[in-house]
Amino acid sequence: MPKRKTSRSRTPRTVAREHAGARLPVLESSxxxxxxxxxxxxxxxxxxxxxxxxxxxxxxxxLPPHRHExxxxxxxxxxxxxxxxxxxRPVLLGPGEVLVLAPAAEHGxxxxxxxxxRMDFLQIHAAPTxxxxxxxxxxxxxxxxxxxxxxxxxxEAFDRVLEEARRRDRWVRAGMQAAVAGLLVAVVRAHEAGVxxxxxxxxxxxxxxxxxxxxxxxxxxxxxxxxxxRLGATQLQERFRxxxxxSLNAYAxxxxxxxxxxxxxxxxxxxxxxxxxxxSSSQYFSTVFKRHVGVTPGAFARTS
Numbered sequence: 001m002p003k004r005k006t007s008r009s010r011t012p013r014t015v016a017r018e019h020a021g022a023r024l025p026v027l028e029s030s031x032x033x034x035x036x037x038x039x040x041x042x043x044x045x046x047x048x049x050x051x052x053x054x055x056x057x058x059x060x061x062x063l064p065p066h067r068h069e070x071x072x073x074x075x076x077x078x079x080x081x082x083x084x085x086x087x088x089r090p091v092l093l094g095p096g097e098v099l100v101l102a103p104a105a106e107h108g109x110x111x112x113x114x115x116x117x118r119m120d121f122l123q124i125h126a127a128p129t130x131x132x133x134x135x136x137x138x139x140x141x142x143x144x145x146x147x148x149x150x151x152x153x154x155x156e157a158f159d160r161v162l163e164e165a166r167r168r169d170r171w172v173r174a175g176m177q178a179a180v181a182g183l184l185v186a187v188v189r190a191h192e193a194g195v196x197x198x199x200x201x202x203x204x205x206x207x208x209x210x211x212x213x214x215x216x217x218x219x220x221x222x223x224x225x226x227x228x229x230r231l232g233a234t235q236l237q238e239r240f241r242x243x244x245x246x247s248l249n250a251y252a253x254x255x256x257x258x259x260x261x262x263x264x265x266x267x268x269x270x271x272x273x274x275x276x277x278x279x280s281s282s283q284y285f286s287t288v289f290k291r292h293v294g295v296t297p298g299a300f301a302r303t304s
Contacts, residue, residue: 033057038165044176047128055118059294063109071123072140073101074187076154078245080117081258083110086145093147095254096244098154102144116292120158136184143191150190151201152243157183204229205243212255217278257292264301
């Protein structure tokens with residue numbers, strides 16, 4: 001992740017508390033969002049130079065093209081959509097998907113934009129000295145630059161990594177080694193499940209996700225989705241949030257915005273996209289699109 005650029009109009013302020021031993025504030029908040037980031041040695045592992053969790057409340061031009069010469073970067077998008085450019089190739093990362101960026105791959109946001117989102121990330125050296133980590137890192141090469149559905153495993157693994165990063169006790173290095181190894185295993189499994197056509201989500205959640213993809217103009221009620229999933233409404237909502245990190249409504253909106261980008265890139269008009277995705281009006285669609293993507297649908301279409 002690039003270091004955040006700030007200006008006089010929006011200087012982040014340190015909130016909550018600083019962790020003992022940290023040389024830089026790791027908790028920041030501003031009108032635009034929050035971040036919790038750690039740099040070595042506060043990552044507790046030399047093999048992990050940078051890790052963290054960020055949330056952007058609105059789209060900002062803060063993701064210019066950059067490289068990590070000797071490290072892989074793992075990104076889990078918990079909420080939102082990100083249009084990346086990787087070595088000049090557009091790649092769309094959707095909510096609940098994980099992306100592995102290879103060492104030396106030039107990557108950044110389309111138009112340098114960090115869109116409205118919540119994301120976890122971790123960088124790990126391409127040739128770690130820890131033999132257990134080295135074997136797992138070598139498996140990341142096959143997964144590089146291919147977004148995969150993360151399921152619950154990758155999100156839970158990132159949670160454990162962040163929990164260890166916050167600790168300051170004599171067991172923290174061993175705890176971080178285990179947490180990072182668990183994250184790498186979860187990422188590799190998610191990639192292999194995608195290659196094999198396996199389900200990253202449980203079948204009830206997968207049925208609902210397929211419904212959103214197959215019927216983008218449909219805005220079903222929770223009760224209707226519960227019938228699709230063959231679960232009770234409350235059970236579905238709890239399981240869906242646990243596996244995807246999003247509510248049903250938030251997930252549906254993110255997938256519609258992802259489809260909108262594709263349609264706008266194909267030259268569809270604002271009115272046609274509004275109708276195809278079931279938004280109540282073109283004005284409402286434009287407002288939601290700009291809030292999440294950072295530009296109007298027309299501007300996005302011109303630059304696609």
